[in-house]
Amino acid sequence: MKEKINELKELFSKRKTEAQTKEDIEALRLEFMGKKGHITTLMGDFRNVLGEQKREIGMMINSLKQEIEKTIEELKAKNEQKEMDKRLENDKKIDYTLPVEDGVGALNPRTILQKQIVDLFVSMGFTIEDGNEIETEYNNFDSVNVPATHPARDMQDTFWLDNGEVLKTQTSAAQNRILREHGPKCRVLFPGRCFRNEAVDATHENTFFQIEGVVVDENVSVSNLIYFMEEMLKGVLKKDVKVRLRPGFFPFTEPSFELDATCPLCAGKGCGACSHTGWLELCPCGMIHPNVLKEAGIDPEKYNGFAFGLGFDRLVMIKTGLDDIRHLNSENVKLLKQYGTKI
Amino acid sequence: MNISINWIKEFVDLDGIETSELIRRFNLATAEIEGYEEKGKNTYGIVFGKIIKVANHPESQKLHVLSVDIKSKVLQIVCSAPNVREGMVTCVATVGGCVNGKKIAPVTMVGVESQGMCCSAFELGIGADDEGIMDIKEEVPIGADIKSVLPIDDVVFEIDNKTLTNRPDLWGHYGLAREFAVIFERKLKPIDTVDLSKFDGLKKLHINVSTPGCYRYGGLSVDNVTVKKSPLWMAIRLYYTGMRDINLLADLTNYVMLEIGQPMHAFDHEKVKGIEVLEAKKGDKLLTLEGEEHEIPEGSVVIADEKKVPVAIAGIKGGLKDSIGEDTTSVLFESATFDAVKIRKTSRAIGLITDSSQRYEKSLDPEMTPVAMGRLLKLLKDIDKNIVVTSAFTDCYKKKYDLPVITISEDFISSRIGIKVEQKYIVKILSALGFKVDVNGKDIVVHVPSFRATKDVSMKEDLVEEVARIYGYDNITPKPLAFEPKPTTLNKAIAEEYEVKKLLATKYNAVEIHSHIWNMQDFNEAHGIDSKSVVRLLDSSLAGQSGIRSELLPTMLKVVYENRNQLSDIRVFEVGHVAPSLDENNLVKEEKRLAVVFASQKATSEALFEELKKFIVDYAKHDLAIDIVLKEGDKPSFMHPYNTFRVTSREGDYGYIGVVHPRTATSIDKRLNMVALEVDFGLLSSKEGYFKKARVPSKYQTVNLDVSVLVPKAMKYGELDQILNKYRSKIMNGYGLKEIYENITLGSNKSITISYELCGKDHTLEGKEIDEFLNGLIAHLAKNKLSIRK
Known part of the structure; x- marks a missing residue:
C-alpha cells in the first residue's frame, strides 16, 4: 500500500510537469481526483487496510490528496495568470502620445484678470459694484467735480450722445451713485468699460477698461493710502512691489497722485517695459475731493477717504505680454482662442 | 517743455547738487521730468576766429581756402560754406577739438590741407541755422574758447506738460526755480525788472x-x-x-x-x-x-x-x-x-x-x-x-481774482497726511512757496499768492498737498487702515457674468469677444440685419458707426463674418451693454446682454440648436435654480421665423434663441449653419429659484419601463409632456424622453418613446404593480385621445 502511494506520488510529480493547458490541468485533476481517479481507487483500497497500519496509511493518503489538490489549484492559478498576460499583451495598445483635441474656448484676458482682482478685493473687505456704460452728464462730470469748462467735456475728447448723455469717460462716473448707496463708511470696487474720443493706435483705444476703488471713513490719511496701495498691488501683481507717489492732478481728488510701483518684470532694476526707470506708472489716485463727498451727501468735515484707478488694460498687457491694446478688442477668434481661460 | 538749468540757476543757486538728484526730487515733489540732455558735452576746442583771407580752391569750385586768425596763429582752413567773406568772425574747431561728437583732425581736402573747421550754429548744436558758418556780429575776443563767452554747456530737462496742467505758475523758468529753491532749501532771487x-x-x-x-x-x-x-x-x-x-x-x-x-x-x-x-x-x-x-x-x-x-x-x-x-x-x-x-x-x-x-x-x-x-x-x-x-x-x-485766505492747523495737516508735521515746518514750507502765513495760536492763516490763486489753491486740502509734497511723499510712513470686520459678498451680477462666461468657454468651446459699442451699420445693411439705434454719437470720427447698438447679436454675427475664411466652426459670445430704449426722461435704459452664436460647416442647425438650448437651460438650472421654458413669440427679422423662440421662465422673459435667418446666414457665409441666442443677462442673472432638497433613493430594485405613445405628427413633445405630467403614481420616480420615431407605417402619427423609472419605496415591485401602472397610463392616454404603440 505504501509503495502504491509513493508510486502515485511520483506519477503525479511527473504528470504535473506535463500539464500545460487548461485542458491538461483538468485531465490531470480527473486522472487523480476524479470519480475514477487514482485517489478514489486508493481510498477504495484503503478500506482493506487493517490494524495499526491504518492510521499511518490514512495520513499518507490524506497528505497526498492535499498535495495534489493544492498543486492543481496552483497550476490553475498559474495558467490563468499566463492567459491573462497573453490577453493583456494582445490587447490593442493605446498611443498615449496622440494629441488631445483642443476643444476649450477662451475668455478675454480682461475677464480672467478682473476675476483675480475682484476676488482679491473681496478678501480685503470690498464690495464689488457693476455699472452702466452710458451715463448722464451729471454723473460723469458734475458730480465728480469736473467743471463745466474742463477740456475733458469737449466734443473731441468725449463721446456725447444725441440725448445729452455720454459714453462714460472714466469709472468715476459711478462714484456719486456708489457713495450715495453705500454711505460714509465704505470700501467699494467698481470695474467698468470707458470710452474716449481719440485716435486708436497700439497704446490707445477709444474703448478700454478701468477698475476703480473708493475707501471712505473717518480720519483717512495719505499714509493709509500708501499702505493700502502697496499691499493691494502686491496682491494684484503677485510680486513684492514697492510704491511711490508723485504729484498728479485730477478733478476728483485733492491731493492727487500718480502712483508708481517697482516694475514687476525686472524687480525695479530697469527694463524695456518700464523704460529703464525701474518704475511703472500704474494707478492714478488721491484723497477724494471734498466737493465729490458733499455732492454724494457725505460730510467732508467728518469723513474723508481715497479713490484709485487701476490702469487695467495696461495690467492685462503686462500680464499677457501683449504689445498692442487693440488686440483686447479684437474680433480675431484664432488670436483670442490662444488666451484660454487662465493668465 | 524744455527747461535750461543755466536759466534756472540765474534765480537759485543749485551748486553742489547732482543732476540726477535735481530730477529725482523734482519728480517726487512737483512734476515729471521725462528726460534730460547734456548740451555742449561733445563740443569742445572751439575758438572765435577771424577770416583774414578768402582764396579760391585750386581744384574745386565749391570750396574756399581760408586764412583764419585765432590770435595764437593763422590757420589754413578749407571750407565749403557759401557765406564766407574776408573780415568775418566765426567759430573755429581746432585740431584735437570736437564738434557735437565729431573729432577734428588735420585733413587734406581735394589736395589742400585744412587745419580745422569753421562751424555753423547747427553743427555746434546751438542753433537751427545750417545754411552757412556762423557770422558773428557782436564783439567777441578772437582766439578765446567760445564756451568762455557763450552759455553752451547746459543741461536741458524735458518736463511732461500734462503734469503742469494745474500749475500756471510753472510755465516759465522763474516759477520752476521757485520749486527748486523750496525743494532744496535754497534762496530764490528776485527778477530784475525796470520800474x-x-x-x-x-x-x-x-x-x-x-x-x-x-x-x-x-x-x-x-x-x-x-x-x-x-x-x-x-x-x-x-x-x-x-x-x-x-x-x-x-x-x-x-x-x-x-x-x-x-x-x-x-x-x-x-x-x-x-x-x-x-x-x-x-x-x-x-x-x-x-x-x-x-x-x-x-x-x-x-x-x-x-x-x-x-x-x-x-x-x-x-x-x-x-x-x-x-x-x-x-x-x-x-x-x-x-x-x-x-x-x-x-x-x-x-x-x-x-x-x-x-x-x-x-x-x-x-x-x-x-x-x-x-x-x-x-x-x-x-x-x-x-x-x-x-x-x-x-x-x-478788468477782472481781478479773489485771493483766498485759508485757515489750517498743525492737527489738520498732520491727520490728513498721517504723520506729525510741526507748525513751524508748515509755516516754513508755505512761506517758501510764496504764501503769506500768519500764525494765530493754533491757527495757521494762509494768504494765497496771486500766482497760485487763479485755479490751483482754494481750500485746505490744497494746502495738505503743498505741505505733503515738499515734506516728501517718500518720507511718509505707510500706516494700515483701522480694521472693521464686515462680511462682503461678490456682487451677483458680476459673479454670474463670470460663471456664464466660464461655462461657455470651458464646456461649449466658445470664445469671448469684447466688441465696440457702436452699431455696425454698414455690416448690418450688407447682410439684411435690421437693427436700429435709439441714440447716436453727436460727433464722431468713426464713419458709418455713429449709432449706439441696441442689441448685441449683430456684432457677434459680424465676428462670424470676419472669421469665416479662417475657421469652419465658430463659437463666440459676449456679455455687453446695449441701449435698446429710452425712458420718459429721454435717458437710455441700458441693458447688459448675453449673445452667443454657434456656427458650423459640419453640424446641422438642429444639432447646434440643441446644444445652445442645453447651454442656456443648464446654466439657468444649475446656477440660478430656474427652469427655462422656450415659447413662441417675438423675434428679430434676422432670425428664422419658425425656428426662433422666446427664452422664458416662470420668473420672466429674457430674450430669444433660434436659427439665424437663412437670408442673413447665407449672406454671411453660405457654408455655415448658424444658431444664436440673445438674452437680457442683467435680468436673467438677477433671478434665483430654490435649489431642490435631495431625497434618499429607494434601495429596492428599479424597473425601467419604456412606453411608446402614438401621437399626431404635428404634436410637440411639450404637449405630450403636459398630458404625461398629470399621470401620477406612488411607484413612479420620474420619466424622460427616450426616442421619437417617424415611419410611413405609422401614417399620420409618430411614436414617442417615454422611459419610466419605477420603484417601490419599501419593497421590490411585483409584476402586478407594474401592470397596474401601465394600465392606468393607457387609460389616462385614452382620455386624452392617445394610444400606445404595441
Whole structure:
C-alpha cells in the first residue's frame, strides 16, 4: 500500500510537469481526483487496510490528496495568470502620445484678470459694484467735480450722445451713485468699460477698461493710502512691489497722485517695459475731493477717504505680454482662442 | 517743455547738487521730468576766429581756402560754406577739438590741407541755422574758447506738460526755480525788472477792452530800436528751450514768456497806433505770421487796431501785416491776460496750439503782466541802449481774482497726511512757496499768492498737498487702515457674468469677444440685419458707426463674418451693454446682454440648436435654480421665423434663441449653419429659484419601463409632456424622453418613446404593480385621445 502511494506520488510529480493547458490541468485533476481517479481507487483500497497500519496509511493518503489538490489549484492559478498576460499583451495598445483635441474656448484676458482682482478685493473687505456704460452728464462730470469748462467735456475728447448723455469717460462716473448707496463708511470696487474720443493706435483705444476703488471713513490719511496701495498691488501683481507717489492732478481728488510701483518684470532694476526707470506708472489716485463727498451727501468735515484707478488694460498687457491694446478688442477668434481661460 | 538749468540757476543757486538728484526730487515733489540732455558735452576746442583771407580752391569750385586768425596763429582752413567773406568772425574747431561728437583732425581736402573747421550754429548744436558758418556780429575776443563767452554747456530737462496742467505758475523758468529753491532749501532771487511807474508821466496809449474775455491788457510803446538781432547767448537759450531766434523784438517776447510764463506780443507801432480788444464778428479773418489765413470763430477774443481791424487772435497768434519787420524801430508791446476757456476753445476750433495759447489755457495770473513788461524793458535796455520809452504802461485791469485766505492747523495737516508735521515746518514750507502765513495760536492763516490763486489753491486740502509734497511723499510712513470686520459678498451680477462666461468657454468651446459699442451699420445693411439705434454719437470720427447698438447679436454675427475664411466652426459670445430704449426722461435704459452664436460647416442647425438650448437651460438650472421654458413669440427679422423662440421662465422673459435667418446666414457665409441666442443677462442673472432638497433613493430594485405613445405628427413633445405630467403614481420616480420615431407605417402619427423609472419605496415591485401602472397610463392616454404603440 505504501509503495502504491509513493508510486502515485511520483506519477503525479511527473504528470504535473506535463500539464500545460487548461485542458491538461483538468485531465490531470480527473486522472487523480476524479470519480475514477487514482485517489478514489486508493481510498477504495484503503478500506482493506487493517490494524495499526491504518492510521499511518490514512495520513499518507490524506497528505497526498492535499498535495495534489493544492498543486492543481496552483497550476490553475498559474495558467490563468499566463492567459491573462497573453490577453493583456494582445490587447490593442493605446498611443498615449496622440494629441488631445483642443476643444476649450477662451475668455478675454480682461475677464480672467478682473476675476483675480475682484476676488482679491473681496478678501480685503470690498464690495464689488457693476455699472452702466452710458451715463448722464451729471454723473460723469458734475458730480465728480469736473467743471463745466474742463477740456475733458469737449466734443473731441468725449463721446456725447444725441440725448445729452455720454459714453462714460472714466469709472468715476459711478462714484456719486456708489457713495450715495453705500454711505460714509465704505470700501467699494467698481470695474467698468470707458470710452474716449481719440485716435486708436497700439497704446490707445477709444474703448478700454478701468477698475476703480473708493475707501471712505473717518480720519483717512495719505499714509493709509500708501499702505493700502502697496499691499493691494502686491496682491494684484503677485510680486513684492514697492510704491511711490508723485504729484498728479485730477478733478476728483485733492491731493492727487500718480502712483508708481517697482516694475514687476525686472524687480525695479530697469527694463524695456518700464523704460529703464525701474518704475511703472500704474494707478492714478488721491484723497477724494471734498466737493465729490458733499455732492454724494457725505460730510467732508467728518469723513474723508481715497479713490484709485487701476490702469487695467495696461495690467492685462503686462500680464499677457501683449504689445498692442487693440488686440483686447479684437474680433480675431484664432488670436483670442490662444488666451484660454487662465493668465 | 524744455527747461535750461543755466536759466534756472540765474534765480537759485543749485551748486553742489547732482543732476540726477535735481530730477529725482523734482519728480517726487512737483512734476515729471521725462528726460534730460547734456548740451555742449561733445563740443569742445572751439575758438572765435577771424577770416583774414578768402582764396579760391585750386581744384574745386565749391570750396574756399581760408586764412583764419585765432590770435595764437593763422590757420589754413578749407571750407565749403557759401557765406564766407574776408573780415568775418566765426567759430573755429581746432585740431584735437570736437564738434557735437565729431573729432577734428588735420585733413587734406581735394589736395589742400585744412587745419580745422569753421562751424555753423547747427553743427555746434546751438542753433537751427545750417545754411552757412556762423557770422558773428557782436564783439567777441578772437582766439578765446567760445564756451568762455557763450552759455553752451547746459543741461536741458524735458518736463511732461500734462503734469503742469494745474500749475500756471510753472510755465516759465522763474516759477520752476521757485520749486527748486523750496525743494532744496535754497534762496530764490528776485527778477530784475525796470520800474514801470517812472513812465507814468508819459502819454497813455489808446487801449480799450470791450470783452469779458480779456482780464487785463497792458501796453507800452518804445521808439528808436536799432538792434535787429538777438545776442548769441539769448539765441542759444531760446534754441535750447525749443524756439528759434527771429529778430530781437520777437525774441524778447518769447524770452520773457519762457522766463516767467507770461506770453507777450510786439506790434509795429507805426501800423498799430492803438488797441481795441473785442470779440470776433462772423467772417473775421487773419493772415498769421506763418502766412496762413485763419477764419476766426465768432465770439473769439481778438486784438484789433484803433480802427477795429483784427491784428491778432488774442493769446494765440499775431497777424503778419502788423508784425515786427526788418525796418521796425517803433514798437507797441502787449502784456495781457485772457480767459482760459475762451483761448482754449478758439485754439481748438482753428487747430492752432501755440506756446502762448498753451499757457493761457492754464489760467494765468493777471498780476504778472506788469512784471513781464518790466522784465522785457530791462532786457531790451541792456541790449539796445538807445531805445526811448514813448508811453506810460497803459493798463486796463478788468477782472481781478479773489485771493483766498485759508485757515489750517498743525492737527489738520498732520491727520490728513498721517504723520506729525510741526507748525513751524508748515509755516516754513508755505512761506517758501510764496504764501503769506500768519500764525494765530493754533491757527495757521494762509494768504494765497496771486500766482497760485487763479485755479490751483482754494481750500485746505490744497494746502495738505503743498505741505505733503515738499515734506516728501517718500518720507511718509505707510500706516494700515483701522480694521472693521464686515462680511462682503461678490456682487451677483458680476459673479454670474463670470460663471456664464466660464461655462461657455470651458464646456461649449466658445470664445469671448469684447466688441465696440457702436452699431455696425454698414455690416448690418450688407447682410439684411435690421437693427436700429435709439441714440447716436453727436460727433464722431468713426464713419458709418455713429449709432449706439441696441442689441448685441449683430456684432457677434459680424465676428462670424470676419472669421469665416479662417475657421469652419465658430463659437463666440459676449456679455455687453446695449441701449435698446429710452425712458420718459429721454435717458437710455441700458441693458447688459448675453449673445452667443454657434456656427458650423459640419453640424446641422438642429444639432447646434440643441446644444445652445442645453447651454442656456443648464446654466439657468444649475446656477440660478430656474427652469427655462422656450415659447413662441417675438423675434428679430434676422432670425428664422419658425425656428426662433422666446427664452422664458416662470420668473420672466429674457430674450430669444433660434436659427439665424437663412437670408442673413447665407449672406454671411453660405457654408455655415448658424444658431444664436440673445438674452437680457442683467435680468436673467438677477433671478434665483430654490435649489431642490435631495431625497434618499429607494434601495429596492428599479424597473425601467419604456412606453411608446402614438401621437399626431404635428404634436410637440411639450404637449405630450403636459398630458404625461398629470399621470401620477406612488411607484413612479420620474420619466424622460427616450426616442421619437417617424415611419410611413405609422401614417399620420409618430411614436414617442417615454422611459419610466419605477420603484417601490419599501419593497421590490411585483409584476402586478407594474401592470397596474401601465394600465392606468393607457387609460389616462385614452382620455386624452392617445394610444400606445404595441
